[in-house]
Amino acid sequence: MAFVTGIRISVPNVFIGLLIGASIPWLFSSLTVNSVARAAGLIVEEVRRQFRIPGLLAGKVKPDYGQTVSLLSVNLSLISVPLWAWFHQYRWTLVVFPLVLLVIMFSTFPTQYYC
Numbered sequence: 708m709a710f711v712t713g714i715r716i717s718v719p720n721v722f723i724g725l726l727i728g729a730s731i732p733w734l735f736s737s738l739t740v741n742s743v744a745r746a747a748g749l750i751v752e753e754v755r756r757q758f759r760i761p762g763l764l765a766g767k768v769k770p771d772y773g774q775t776v777s778l779l780s781v782n783l784s785l786i787s788v789p790l791w792a793w794f795h796q797y798r799w800t801l802v803v804f805p806l807v808l809l810v811i812m813f814s815t816f817p818t819q820y821y822c
Contacts, residue, residue, distance in 0.1 A: 746782035753778055 716722050762768040
């Protein structure tokens, strides 16, 4: 057997696998960025609301820390909600999709994927 020198991206199965595999980190990154942006906006609104409380800036009234912490904990836990909703609705894909990928990948001789 010859030494493997690289991966053939000219094979459609390998190219599609690379595209799918490369898009997964982007998906999770976008979900994380959206969740953090939503939480940051809510925190800004909460801080503005608390600054309007009379006596807060003078130190006579304590701020409502619990409200801010609950906003953060609830909204940052929503990172996985879109994925969970998708998997719950299309849970059959958890079985079918990996099987289809395995059949496609191993329907041809595996050594053709390498140079």
